[in-house]
Amino acid sequence: MSLLLPAPRRLDPYAVPPVRWGVVGTGIGARFVASLHAHSHHRVVAWAARDAARTQATAREHGVERCHRDVRSLLEDPDVDAVYVATPHPLHREHALQAIAAGKHVLVEKPMAMTAADAAAVTGAAAAAGVLAMEAMWTRYLPQTDVLRQVLADGLIGEPHLVRADLGSAVPYDAGHRLWSPELGGGALLDVGIYPVSLASMVLGRLTTVAATGTLAPSGVDASAHLLLSAGDATALVSTSLVSSLPTTAEVAGSAGHLRVAAPFFAPSSLSVTVGSWDSSRTATWTHPRPPGPSDGPTDGYAFQAIAFAHYVAEGRVESPLHPHDETVSVLATLDEARRRLGVAGQPAAPLVASSA
Structure with missing residues (x-):
């Protein structure tokens, strides 16, 4: 079948x-x-x-x-x-x-x-x-993300236990560039690491513990970060970097199967779902169609969030049902704690999420 x-x-x-x-x-x-x-x-x-x-x-x-x-x-x-x-x-x-x-x-x-x-x-x-x-x-408003949400809600891969995601590329060091400047909010986690952390939060729920390792740039911002995150009994493994070219893929493993979002997972791409064990499995793939009109590659997906935004305005909402305020704040709390553990300057002294060594 x-x-x-x-x-x-x-x-x-x-x-x-x-x-x-x-x-x-x-x-x-x-x-x-x-x-x-x-x-x-x-x-x-x-x-x-x-x-x-x-x-x-x-x-x-x-x-x-x-x-x-x-x-x-x-x-x-x-x-x-x-x-x-x-x-x-x-x-x-x-x-x-x-x-x-x-x-x-x-x-x-x-x-x-x-x-x-x-x-x-x-x-x-x-x-x-x-x-x-x-x-x-x-990313929350892309069609492939809606397919992912439905796959999870329908139980196609069972209970999600593990998220693995990464996003990073090698960027030449320039102390004056915003990516490397503390004054301009530089660092891998705030710029691109937020994508895999947000995905882990969406799939697993509120992230309650953080362990982090990584490196700092000469300017003091995080040049790379590798996070072990947990939400109840589920785990997320997240990597981000400004010094390494990472695959930029994402995977969710569950009790009945797994799914994989192709690179770049945070932009319009494709999603494959496999159910069953390695020796007896079925796989199906959904691929984002190329939109009509002028194309700017992956960033064509920006319009989806704007349309959702306008829809919420018309409904009189003050927050997105796909990305509510408390989750926006909790993801940043996870990043706060990860940056604190890495030794990035200026992080809150009292973490809003638990940490582990």
């Missing part, structure tokens, strides 16, 4: 009421805008960033007519319904809180903040103000 996988449940991007976006920051902000404009009828109407000339050039390239001189001016724009914060990590909390205070819904590039405590300040402010605040963990 062949193994059949569930089809992903998708929102129609042209049926969701459109949101008028304001973007703060270029860089990854430009990729977000390109994906949104290519794969939906939602539009970015305003842009603001530190470098005015670069912002204007980027805005023209993507058909955005209005550039503001600063964040405050953008937040005062009555045509902006929601703000995408794409600034360096240490500015996320400040810009998110400013947007919330202005009554704007806010999508914050991952990580939502530098620490769990700062993320809790953002989510608490949004809940109090009655606006949606969501971390831009775009």
Whole structure:
């Protein structure tokens, strides 16, 4: 008997009421805008960033007519319904809180903040103000992730016991680059390690213990990290790096089978599910279809989170049901503890999750 996988449940991007976006920051902000404009009828109407000339050039390239001189001016724009914060990590909390205070819904590039405590300040402010605040963990909203959730919910691989995931690449050391700079929120865990940790949290539930080993860069940020995480009787093995090229795959092993998400697991790729033992098994694969229109490779998936965001706004939600506030905070607590154990400077003295040697 062949193994059949569930089809992903998708929102129609042209049926969701459109949101008028304001973007703060270029860089990854430009990729977000390109994906949104290519794969939906939602539009970015305003842009603001530190470098005015670069912002204007980027805005023209993507058909955005209005550039503001600063964040405050953008937040005062009555045509902006929601703000995408794409600034360096240490500015996320400040810009998110400013947007919330202005009554704007806010999508914050991952990580939502530098620490769990700062993320809790953002989510608490949004809940109090009655606006949606969501971390831009775009992997949660990909079709393959919905297939994964259904596979787990339907019990196809039984009870999940183990998650193995990694994400990293070799980046030349440059003390002035944001990835290597403590002042700009550098380090492997906050930039890319958050993806496999978030996956482990989604599959296994709240991560309650952390053991960590790794290396520090000359600047003091984490250059690599290898984590042993637990959630009840289940375990996650996570690796991330700025100095090694890692496979960038993810696996979940359960009592009745296992699944594997192909590289890059955090972006549109494919998912294979195998049930049964090694000598008597069945396997089925779901592959993400190439989207119509212009393609920017893996980052075409950015639009899925924006469409989900707009859907939640229309429903009057203040948090994502696929990535609720308490989980956003708990994942950052895990990263806090891992960075503390690695000796990264500036970590909270009192961990919000348990640790093990």
